[in-house]
Amino acid sequence: MIRPTARNITEDEYFFGHKACAGCGGSLAVRIALKVLGERAVAVLPAGCMSAVGFNFPQLCFANNAMISTFAGTASMMTGVEAGLRARGERDYQIVGFAGDGGTADIGIQALSGAIDRNDDMIYICYDNEAYMNTGTQKSSLTPFGASTTTTPVGGKIRGNVSGKKNMFEIVAAHGIPYAATANVGYIEDYMMKVRKASEIRGMKYIHVLAPCPTGWGIRPEEMIEYARMATDCGLWPLAEYDGGEFRLSRGMGDPSILRNYIKGQKRFRHLSDQDIGHIESMRDARWEKIGGSWKVPGRDRP
Amino acid sequence: MNHSFISGNEAFAHGVMLASPAVISAYPITPQTTVVECLSQMVADGVLDSEFIYVESEHSAMSCAMGASSTGVRTFTATSSQGLLYMAECLPYAAGGRFPIVMMNANRSVALPWNIYGDQRDSLSQLDCGWIQAYAQDAQESLDLALMSYRIAERRDVSTPFMVNLDGFHLTHTYEVVDIPDREQADEFLPPYSTENRIDFDTPRNLCFSAGPDHNTAFKLSEHAGISRSRKAVAETEEEFLAVFGRRYTGLTEEYMCADAEFILITLGSISGLCRDVVCSLRKSGVKAGLLRLRYMRPFPAEEISRTVAGAKSVCVLEKDISFGFAGTVFINVCAALQNAGICVPTLNKIGGLGGRDITEEDIRDAFGDMAEGKTGIGFIGMGGSGV
Numbered sequence: 001m002i003r004p005t006a007r008n009i010t011e012d013e014y015f016f017g018h019k020a021c022a023g024c025g026g027s028l029a030v031r032i033a034l035k036v037l038g039e040r041a042v043a044v045l046p047a048g049c050m051s052a053v054g055f056n057f058p059q060l061c062f063a064n065n066a067m068i069s070t071f072a073g074t075a076s077m078m079t080g081v082e083a084g085l086r087a088r089g090e091r092d093y094q095i096v097g098f099a100g101d102g103g104t105a106d107i108g109i110q111a112l113s114g115a116i117d118r119n120d121d122m123i124y125i126c127y128d129n130e131a132y133m134n135t136g137t138q139k140s141s142l143t144p145f146g147a148s149t150t151t152t153p154v155g156g157k158i159r160g161n162v163s164g165k166k167n168m169f170e171i172v173a174a175h176g177i178p179y180a181a182t183a184n185v186g187y188i189e190d191y192m193m194k195v196r197k198a199s200e201i202r203g204m205k206y207i208h209v210l211a212p213c214p215t216g217w218g219i220r221p222e223e224m225i226e227y228a229r230m231a232t233d234c235g236l237w238p239l240a241e242y243d244g245g246e247f248r249l250s251r252g253m254g255d256p257s258i259l260r261n262y263i264k265g266q267k268r269f270r271h272l273s274d275q276d277i278g279h280i281e282s283m284r285d286a287r288w289e290k291i292g293g294s295w296k297v298p299g300r301d302r303p
Numbered sequence: 304m305n306h307s308f309i310s311g312n313e314a315f316a317h318g319v320m321l322a323s324p325a326v327i328s329a330y331p332i333t334p335q336t337t338v339v340e341c342l343s344q345m346v347a348d349g350v351l352d353s354e355f356i357y358v359e360s361e362h363s364a365m366s367c368a369m370g371a372s373s374t375g376v377r378t379f380t381a382t383s384s385q386g387l388l389y390m391a392e393c394l395p396y397a398a399g400g401r402f403p404i405v406m407m408n409a410n411r412s413v414a415l416p417w418n419i420y421g422d423q424r425d426s427l428s429q430l431d432c433g434w435i436q437a438y439a440q441d442a443q444e445s446l447d448l449a450l451m452s453y454r455i456a457e458r459r460d461v462s463t464p465f466m467v468n469l470d471g472f473h474l475t476h477t478y479e480v481v482d483i484p485d486r487e488q489a490d491e492f493l494p495p496y497s498t499e500n501r502i503d504f505d506t507p508r509n510l511c512f513s514a515g516p517d518h519n520t521a522f523k524l525s526e527h528a529g530i531s532r533s534r535k536a537v538a539e540t541e542e543e544f545l546a547v548f549g550r551r552y553t554g555l556t557e558e559y560m561c562a563d564a565e566f567i568l569i570t571l572g573s574i575s576g577l578c579r580d581v582v583c584s585l586r587k588s589g590v591k592a593g594l595l596r597l598r599y600m601r602p603f604p605a606e607e608i609s610r611t612v613a614g615a616k617s618v619c620v621l622e623k624d625i626s627f628g629f630a631g632t633v634f635i636n637v638c639a640a641l642q643n644a645g646i647c648v649p650t651l652n653k654i655g656g657l658g659g660r661d662i663t664e665e666d667i668r669d670a671f672g673d674m675a676e677g678k679t680g681i682g683f684i685g686m687g688g689s690g691v
Contacts, residue, residue, distance in 0.1 A: 042502055044370070057518055060509035065502040067373060067510040070393055073366025076358055080326060080370020080378075081502065083354040087325035087376050093504070111366065114359030 001200060004192040009035050018054040018061040023221025025185045025211030025228060026050055026127040030098050032188060033125055036195040039064050041094040042085070044078045046108060047071040048100040049134040049213075050127070072107045074099045075115035078122050094199055095122035101142035102132045104208075105166050112206075116175040119203045123195070126168065126206070129213035137216040137268075141166040144236070145283065146276050147268045149216075154271045164283065169208050173242040178203040180242040181250075184210045186228025190239060190250055197241075210237045218267020227262065234259035235284045238291060247295035253288060256281075305483050311474040314442040314481045315381075315407050315467070316341035318449025320351045321489035322405075325376035328356040328367035332386040333419045334471040335409040339381055353379075361386035365393035365404075372402035373510055375501030377453065380404065383471060384411035384425045391429060397464045398433025398526060400511050401500055403456035404464040405449070406434075410572065410623070411471040412658040420659020421471030422623035423572065427600070427632040433526055435465045435533050436600040438571040442479040445469050447552070450484075450493055451544055455536045457496045463530045470573040470623075472659065477573075484548055492547040534602050555604035557596040560586060561611050564593025566674040569608070569637055570621040571597040574662055578621070581667040592671055603636055609644035617649045617674035621667070623656035630681050649677060655684035 002008070014034035020027040026049050034041055043066040045051040051068040054061040069077035074097045082095045099108055104126040112124060131149045132138040138151040145164045148154045152161040172180045179201045183191035191209055198205035212228050214221045231237040233254030241248045263269045263277055309317070316338045329339040345351035358364045361382050368378040382390060387408055397404050408426050412418035426436060435456065439445040448467045456465040469475050502508060514522050534555065541552040559579050561567055570578055575596040585592040595611050597604060612618050620634040629635065634652040641648065653670050655662045666684045
C-alpha cells in the first residue's frame with residue numbers, strides 16, 4: 001500500500017462548489033476520502049449536512065457518481081448499487097457511504113448492521129459532528145455527555161445531554177467486520193491511510209471520522225482542526241483500527257490535561273461545572289483503562 | 304409452454320424468473336413469503352441468475368432495489384401489508400427517481416387489530432405515491448402481469464415503478480392451472496432493460512438530488528406525465544403480449560356484460576370471479592347486471608369507467624378497503640371520474656372482505672338488489688347494512 005500523504009494525494013477534486021459552512025469538518029471528510037478513492041468511487045449519502053449542501057439541483061457538487069439515499073437506508077442503498085454494478089459487469093469501483101452521526105448511530109444503524117452481516121464489499125464512513133447539525137443541532141446518540149443542543153438545552157433542572165456517546169466503533173467491530181477504524185479530520189494523513197487501507201480490503205469496512213462542526217460546537221471556523229486534534233490528544237476520541245479481529249490503537253493519548261481546555265473552549269460545553277468535567281475525565285480514564293488492557297498499543301508488543 | 308398446477312405466488316415467481324431481474328431484495332412477510340422462497344430456490348438451483356439480497360427490513364428492501372436500479376439493471380422485490388407501510392417512505396422516492404422497479408404486493412389487512420388475511424387497505428393507502436398499480440384476478444394474470452409490468456415500467460416514456468397486487472391467500476395461496484411460457488417466448492416479448500438514468504463512469508451522474516421551489520413542480524409534472532403515458536403503454540404492451548403468447552388482456556378495465564347493463568358492479572382483484580358468476584346468474588333471471596373489473600388503479604381508468612357506466616341506472620363499488628371518515632378509496636376515485644365526466648348516476652359503496660372476511664355470493668346479489676332499489680351511500684357488508 002502506498003501511504004497517501006498531503007504531498008502525493010491527487011490534485012483532482014470530486015466535491016466542490018457546495019454550500020457547507022466555513023470550517024466544516026464533514027465536507028473535509030468527504031472531500032479527502034473521495035480524493036483517496038478516486039473517480040470510480042460511487043458515493044451514497046443520506047439526508048444530512050453533506051447531501052443538503054451538495055445536491056441542490058441544478059448545483060450538483062459531486063464530480064463522481066453520487067446519490068442521496070433514504071435517511072435510514074444508506075447502507076442498503078449502497079448494497080443495491082454494489083450488487084447492480086457487479087451484475088452489469090463493472091470492475092474496479094468503490095461504493096462509499098457518507099452518513100452523519102444521526103444517520104449512522106440512530107436511524108441508519110439497522111441498515112448498517114444488515115450490510116455488515118452480509119459483508120457487502122463497500123466502505124461506510126460516518127462523519128461524526130456529534131449532533132443533527134443539518135436541522136439545527138439536535139441531540140443524536142453520538143452527542144457527548146454534557147453537550148448543549150437544541151433538544152438537550154441547559155435549563156434550571158437539566159443541564160445539557162445526560163447520556164453518553166454510543167460506542168459505534170466497538171458495536172460495528174462486534175459484528176466481526178473485516179475492517180473498522182476511528183479517524184479524525186484533524187489527523188488527516190491517518191484518515192487518508194485508513195480510507196486507502198479500507199479500499200484494499202474485500203468485504204464491509206467502517207470508518208468513523210470525528211468531524212467538528214464550528215456552527216454546532218460553538219468554535220470559530222479557523223479553530224476546527226485545532227479542536228479536532230484536541231479531542232484525540234486529550235483522550236476523548238482515541239484513534240484505532242479493528243483489523244483481523246484485533247483492536248489496535250493508532251496513537252497514544254497526547255496530554256490528558258488539555259481535556260479542560262477542549263471542553264471550556266466550546267460554547268456547547270460552557271455551562272459545565274468542574275464536577276461535570278471531572279465526570280467526563282473519569283469516563284475517559286475508564287475507557288483508556290479498558291483500551292490499555294485489551295487493545296494493541298503502538299510501541300508495545302502485547303496489551 | 305407448459306401447464307402447471309401452482310399458486311398465485313408461484314405463478315408470479317415464474318413470471319419474475321422469466322423477466323430475469325439482476326437484483327432481487329426482499330424481506331419476508333405473510334402472505335408474500337412463498338414468492339420470495341420460490342425465487343430463492345430458483346437462485347439456489349441456478350435456474351435464475353440474480354443477486355438475491357437478504358435485507359434486514361422492507362425499508363431496506365426498497366432502498367436496495369433503488370440502489371440497484373440506479374445502476375441501470377432490472378430489479379424485483381415483494382412485500383405485503385405492514386411491510387408495504389414500513390417501506391412507504393421509499394415508494395415516492397422510487398417514483399421520483401424514475402426507477403422502474405417491479406414489486407409484488409400480497410394484499411393484506413393492516414394492523415390494528417393484527418390480521419394476516421387479505422384486504423386491499425395496504426396498497427390503496429399508497430395510491431398517491433407515484434407507482435403504477437395493477438390488481439390481478441387469477442394466477443395466470445399474475446404471471447402475465449409480472450412480465451408485462453417490466454415491459455411497461457421500463458419504457459423510456461414511462462420510467463415508473465410498478466406494483467402488482469395479488470389478494471392475500473385468495474390469490475397468493477390458491478392453486479390453479481397456469482401456462483408457464485417458454486424462455487424464448489419471454490425473451491421475445493421482454494427486451495433487456497436499457498436506460499440513461501443510471502450511474503455512468505464515463506459521464507458521472509448525481510442522482511436522487513434536491514430540487515427547491517423553483518424546480519420542484521417541473522419534476523413532479525414530468526413524473527405525472529410518465530405515469531399518465533403508461534395508459535398507452537398498457538394498451539400497446541397487451542397487443543405485443545397477445546402476439547407472442549396468444550392471451551388477450553383488455554387494458555385498464557375488463558367489462559363483463561356491461562354493454563346494455565342497467566346495474567353495474569365495479570370491483571377489483573380476485574373477488575371478480577365470483578361477481579362474474581353472480582352477474583351471469585342474474586342475467587338468466589332477467590336482471591340486466593354487469594361487472595366492470597378495474598385492472599389498474601393507477602393510472603386510473605377514468606375514461607373507461609365513465610364510458611362503461613354512462614347508460615346505467617345505478618353503480619355499486621365493492622371494495623376491500625375503507626378510507627376512514629369518508630368512503631372506500633376506489634369509490635371515491637370512481638365518483639370523481641363520474642363527476643368529471645358529467646355523468647349523474649346513483650352510486651353505492653359496499654365495503655367487504657376486511658381482514659379476510661368472506662364475501663359471499665349472497666352479499667354480491669344483495670349489492671345488485673340494493674342498486675335496483677335505488678339505494679346509495681356506504682354500507683359495510685355483513686354488518687346489518689350499517690354505513691354509519
